[in-house]
Amino acid sequence: MRNVVVVGAGPAGLAAARAAAVAGAQVTLLDAADGLGGQYWRHLPADRPAGREGLLHHKWSTFGGLSDALRAHPAVTVLPSAQVWSLERLDGGIRLNVLLGEPDGAGRAARTFEPDALVLATGAHDRTLPFPGWQLPGVYSAGAAQALAKGERVAVGRRVVVAGAGPFLLPVAASLLQTGATVVGVHEAARVGALVRGWLSRPLELAGAVGKAGELAGYVRDLVRHRVPWRPGEAVVAAHGDGQVEAVTLARLDERWTPVAGTERVVEADAVCVSHGFTPRLELAIAAGCALAPNRFVVVDDTQATSVPGVWAAGELTGIGGADAALAEGAVAGTAAAGGDTGAADARRTVRARDRARGFAARIEAAHGVRGGWTGWLRDDTVVCRCEETTYGRVREVVELTASHETRSVKLTSRAGLGPCQARLCGRTLQELLGDPAPSVDRRPLVVPVRLGDLADLPSATPTASVPSSVPSSVPTTANPTAPQTGGDRI
Known part of the structure; x- marks a missing residue:
């Protein structure tokens, strides 16, 4: 039985974990959050559930089916509040270093896989x-607002x-709108011409996104109402x-997204939510x-395998294509990682669904991708790095x-990106x-901030495979008691 670790419990990770378990693998699912679902299915905690949670989520029943199946499967161990803080390359393998517990808590339990x-x-992330x-209180990323x-x-x-x-x-x-806020307006940077060319230039690529039409209709209905x-x-x-934000221009x-002189107008608002697409979380990759x-x-092949033997990738890491693409990619990756047959009938259907969904991802970039003219709204006193308060003028200086023009050199000199x-x-x-x-800004040997005390407490010898007895009782593990236990550090 192969041991498969899945990092991330959003749509792609949940689908991968289930597919790997169905294919006969021993699966461990890790996620830094304290519950399953990722950003797409972020929801109220179990101790204060909503009566109608599905109102804020598409495919809520899909999430319920995936999470229930994983928690019930005897070969699956789910570890929430598990932060992978580094990845090491070994001869012929990979080692994940993980801390279990609240992200800001002291004395987190260490495990390696x-x-x-x-x-x-x-x-x-956004x-x-x-x-x-944009550094004013009241300016949020759209993801944070949601x-x-x-x-x-x-x-x-x-x-x-x-x-x-x-x-x-x-x-x-x-x-x-569901929370009772007044949305003053939704302002899309792409012009109508770019949207038409991006979405309709190759309409056959949208065949896998037919279900998105219903979602779009629902959003339009909300805006009109x-x-x-x-x-x-x-x-x-x-x-x-x-x-504090009081108004926006x-x-x-x-x-090219260059502001047109003379078209500026000021609108009163106490908050602004901004998103110009997403950037993948590449640290572990x-x-x-x-x-x-x-x-x-x-880069992945038809089975979602990366260029590194034994490593697969799925979801937004391989392209921003939405939940449908992530679910299909995760299922393909999980099956392949477990050594399953991706040529079987069920697997072939999943592969076809993935390929159709990828057309949707291509359309998003074509229609809404960032254009270079946005720098026209910057001033020399515009903050570029909010952590270090480095301005555009300082970067130019x-x-x-x-x-x-090398990013690392400019970072070290201007402090932009060092916060x-x-x-x-x-x-x-x-x-x-x-x-x-060059993707140097995504190269982080420490994936997340780690307390020096946690590093000092790391065991010098090979730790045991099971969750250590020192794990705080507040860490909500959902390891199935009937799951086979491993005898060493490999899981």
Whole structure:
């Protein structure tokens, strides 16, 4: 029986874990959150459940079926609150170093895993382009706003502007409306012409996204019912306020996303939610040595295998294609990682579903991909790195003084990207401003911040395979008591 570790419990990770178990593997599912579902199915905790949770989620029954199947399967161990803080390459294998417990808690229990096969389903996080005033309280990434709405039923403001690019803006607006916020408007940076060319140039690629039409209709219905305007070809180019967002400046954009002079207007708002797409969480993939495509996604073959033997990838790591693509990719990856037959009838149907869903991902980039003219709304005093408060002017000064466009050099000189988020928020922006395509901002030997005390307490000898007795009782493991136990550090 092969031992498979899946990192990430969103749609791709859940599908991979179930497929691997069905194919006969011993599966361990790791996720840093305290529950399953990832960002897509973020929901209220079990101790205070919602009566109608499905109102805020698409495919909620799919999530229920996956999570129930995994918790009931005798060969599956689910470990929430499990942060993979580093990955080591061994001769012929991979070692994952994991801390179990609350992310900010002291005395977390350490475990290591050396699986026969590893499936990476680490997902992505928001990409937000900077603009003057975006460091003000009240400016949120769209993902953060939706997480608060879904996971806590909290609205980020009373009058909220939603802006950026991509279909994700619509469910964010719908989530805000569900919490009682007034959505002033939804502003899509792409112009109508770009949207038509991107979505309709190759209509056959949309065959796998027929179900998305119902979702779109639901979002349009919500916007119409609440009289929320949707305005293409517009962007938030500045936020204003004394210690808090009080208003934003909106402007029309041309095809290259350059603000059109004279079209600016100020709108009152106490919050703004911004998303310009997503960037994959590449730390573990890079640490494993996986090859990346020029668009910074992990390269996989037809079975979702990466360039590293024994490592598969699924979901947003391989392209931003939505939940349908993630579910199909996860199922293919899990089957292959477990040594299952991807040529079997059921597996072939899953592969076809994945291939159809990938057409949707291609359309998102074609229609909503970031265009270079956005730098036209930057000023020299615009903060580029919020952690270190490094401005656009400082970055330009460093480039002029050092004659260097290499990201690492500019980071060390200007301090942009050296703060607590370790360039997760500003890294792509900095690279784009410098014209440096190398993925150096995603190369983090420590994937997440780790207390020095936790590092000092790491065992010097090979630890036991089972969850150590020192694991705090607050760590909610869901290891099935009937699952076979391993006799060493390999699981």
